[in-house]
Structures are given as C-alpha cells and as structure tokens.
Amino acid sequence: MKHFAFSFCLACTFGFAPNAFGAETPLPSTPGTIWHYQMTQEFGEGVHPSDKSVKFDAQGKLHLPIDIYLAGKQRVGDVDTLKYDMYRQGAVSLTEFLTVDEKGVTAIARSMENGEPSLCVPPQKILNFPPRAGEKWNYKGSVGDMETEQAFEIVGQESVQAPAGKFDAFHLRLTQVAPTPPKVVEDRWFVPNIGYVKIVTTMTLPNGNLLQRITLELSDGPKIGEKPAAASAPSASPAEKKLLHAALAKELTAEPTTSFTPDLKKIFCRWQGDALNKGDKIHCVWIAEDVGEVAPPNYKVDETSMTADGPTAAGTFILSRPNKGWPPGKYRVELYAGDQLADTLKFTIAAAK
Structure with a gap:
C-alpha cells in the first residue's frame, strides 16, 4: 500500500511573501504592512477542486483576491520572528514566521488556518540578500512531521509585468525534490523594497500532465494598511x-x-x-x-x-x-x-x- 499527502502549493508560497523594508534588508519589517495580490488558479483535465462555494470563469479558472498582512512580531521557540498572515476569502489560510535581516529571509515556522506553528528543522533559507544570478542552494529538513527537500536557484534578472506595474526583478526558481508526486516547480520574481511581484506554482503528474497551476500577481502595495476584515462563515447544518x-x-x-x-x-x-x-x-x-x-x-x-x-x-x-x-x-x-x-x-x- 502506497500513500502520500498533498500540501496545497500556497503553503509553500507565502512564507516567501514580501515586507516593507529599508535599504539594507530584503523585506519590510513594519507591522501593518499589507500586499494585495490577484490569484488565478487553473486545473488539469479531470481535476476538480473540493470547495464548491467558489465560482469559475468560462475557461474553468478560479480568480480570487489574496492579501498578505504583516501582523507583527512573535517569538517562536527561542527566535523572534515576523508574522505574515495570508488571507483568502476573508480568512487566514496560512501564517509564516520569518526572520528578516541584511543577509536574507529565513522561515522558522509555518501554520495552517490559525493552527499551532510547525517548526522548520533546520530553519529554511528562503532568500539570500542581495540576490546573485546563478546562485544555487538546497534545503533538506522537515516542517512539522513532513520531510521535505527543495532546490533553489536565482535564474537571473528579468522584466516582469504585473497589475501593479512593470518591474525589473530577480527570478527565483524553487523545485520540490521530495515529497513527490506531484512534481512542484515554483517561479518567483523578487524586487528589492517591494518583495515578490509575481509567483507561479505549477504542479504536474508523473506523466507530465498538469495537476494545477496557481499564479499570484501583485496588484497593490506594499503599504501600511488595515488588517483584512474576517468573513463570517455560514453555519453548517x-x-x-x-x-x-x-x-x-x-x-x-x-x-x-x-x-x-x-x-x-x-x-x-x-x-x-x-x-x-x-x-x-x-x-x-x-x-x-x-x-x-x-x-x-x-x-x-x-x-x-x-x-x-x-x-x-x-x-x-x-x-x-x-x-x-x-x-x-x-x-x-x-x-x-x-x-x-x-x-x-x-x-x-x-x-x-
């Protein structure tokens, strides 16, 4: 008997979301900073999402606004971290606990839907600063009880278009080595003083067929703003x-x-x-x-x-x-x-x- 668990790709996306930061650090660290993204999610043939409350366009794609909010500082274990909440449909779906300094960004822990933080052991280097084209590094460790292995590469500097504008960005590629399947490749475009302006996560089956693709594009921010309002969930029978x-x-x-x-x-x-x-x-x-x-x-x-x-x-x-x-x-x-x-x-x- 073989079995494996899917980790929804956004769970490995927004720990890498941007902050408002000064000239000497890669990401912002001011509580109250917010980023607004537009998300497009598409599915492979025969793949159907479990959430029946969302609506799709004529091509079968899902479009939703996504907000990233820097809620403040929180101590995780013996490390002082910055707490980034990802809001989807008015609820926190992921929280990333990061350290940000002049050397880069490191993930200390993650939690899903306001759950308890799951430690990254060892801490996971997300971005070295300043980025350098051609730089590569690997991560092998665990997040909670899930073993993971990932390969990182700075592909180069590229011009990229997003709803918020056109940017000269560093192209970072992350490849999930384990667990697989599915195969997960995530391409991110990072701009100093802004953060990630575009993220494309592609999951494919062993035969190469698309399982799903999620695209996040910066539409506004970063800026100081109000905490996103929580949506009241309908009561279930x-x-x-x-x-x-x-x-x-x-x-x-x-x-x-x-x-x-x-x-x-x-x-x-x-x-x-x-x-x-x-x-x-x-x-x-x-x-x-x-x-x-x-x-x-x-x-x-x-x-x-x-x-x-x-x-x-x-x-x-x-x-x-x-x-x-x-x-x-x-x-x-x-x-x-x-x-x-x-x-x-x-x-x-x-x-x-």
Whole structure:
C-alpha cells in the first residue's frame, strides 16, 4: 500500500511573501504592512477542486483576491520572528514566521488556518540578500512531521509585468525534490523594497500532465494598511458537519467512480478535510465485504494511516492490485479521523467479461 499527502502549493508560497523594508534588508519589517495580490488558479483535465462555494470563469479558472498582512512580531521557540498572515476569502489560510535581516529571509515556522506553528528543522533559507544570478542552494529538513527537500536557484534578472506595474526583478526558481508526486516547480520574481511581484506554482503528474497551476500577481502595495476584515462563515447544518469527505477513482486525478475492473492496477481513495484537527490520524481500512469463497465476509484487505496537518488537510490512499487480480465482489473503504468513523465508500469489482 502506497500513500502520500498533498500540501496545497500556497503553503509553500507565502512564507516567501514580501515586507516593507529599508535599504539594507530584503523585506519590510513594519507591522501593518499589507500586499494585495490577484490569484488565478487553473486545473488539469479531470481535476476538480473540493470547495464548491467558489465560482469559475468560462475557461474553468478560479480568480480570487489574496492579501498578505504583516501582523507583527512573535517569538517562536527561542527566535523572534515576523508574522505574515495570508488571507483568502476573508480568512487566514496560512501564517509564516520569518526572520528578516541584511543577509536574507529565513522561515522558522509555518501554520495552517490559525493552527499551532510547525517548526522548520533546520530553519529554511528562503532568500539570500542581495540576490546573485546563478546562485544555487538546497534545503533538506522537515516542517512539522513532513520531510521535505527543495532546490533553489536565482535564474537571473528579468522584466516582469504585473497589475501593479512593470518591474525589473530577480527570478527565483524553487523545485520540490521530495515529497513527490506531484512534481512542484515554483517561479518567483523578487524586487528589492517591494518583495515578490509575481509567483507561479505549477504542479504536474508523473506523466507530465498538469495537476494545477496557481499564479499570484501583485496588484497593490506594499503599504501600511488595515488588517483584512474576517468573513463570517455560514453555519453548517448537522449533515454538513463532516470531518472529511472522500472519493474513489481509477487514477490520481480521474473522475470519482464506484465500479472497477479486475485488471485495474490501482484504486485511489482521495480525501479532503472539512473540520479536522492538526495531528489527527487519518486511518484508511480496505474491506472485502463479499467476494464469495475467496475470503470470509468483511475481510480486511489492507490498512494504513497518515497525519493531518490542519483542518483542511488532504491526501490519497492507494491500494495496489493483488498478483492474481481483484476478486469480483463488493468492497468498502472506511476512513477514520482518530477513533471516529469519518466516511465510508462502497464499491464493486465487476467480473471479467
């Protein structure tokens, strides 16, 4: 059984967001500084976002305003950091705890949706200052309980256009080495005294097909401004208050289905948190309910777990085909958040024709 968790790409974007700063430091450090961005999110063929409340344009792209707000200083462990909050749809979706000095920018910790900070061990160098074309460095460590490895490169200086204007910027490229898949490449354009004016994050599948692409373009700022107003979330009915929801598919990004053939190599169980707690153990149990004489009723085929890193954590469990193929019959998947049954998915393996 193989499994992996997706970390939404914005989680590795805004710890690198800009600040208002003086001439001798790369980013600003004045509390109350705010940046306004325009976000465009596009999806690969067969990929559908889980958030049904957002609306898409005629090309299937999502457009949203994004704000970055420097909330102030906060001590994390034994380090004094600057706290940057990313606002999406009126709520904090990511917080980055950074140190900023004349040598560059370093990430000390991150948190998702107002959760507890997850330490970067060791601290992650985000930008050396001043930037130098051709400079390369690598990071290997962990953020919370997730191991990660990334390669950084200053590609060069380029002219880049954004809604806020045209800029002469340093082009920084970050490549996610691990965990994969998906393959993640992030291109950022940095301007001293302003910050990142454009960020393009591209996630692709092993076959090279697009999973999703997120583009952030500076529309205004940095400037001293008001803290973004928090949106009041609509109250959910009891039926809507699920810990998570899930779907089965024949491929990682394929349409959901509940019917499979005996020769299928893998069955994918994608899950998305709705009201999880950071650190929740998400446990997946594959069960053969009725496969005739091949196995007794409700036979446990396999089980595995992963850890949620926030309320809307997401991931995929994968069950590989047995050597002799799938026995036809009725099956189900049980997903638990801690000790609580969060979702049950029933499916069938049809007999070969």
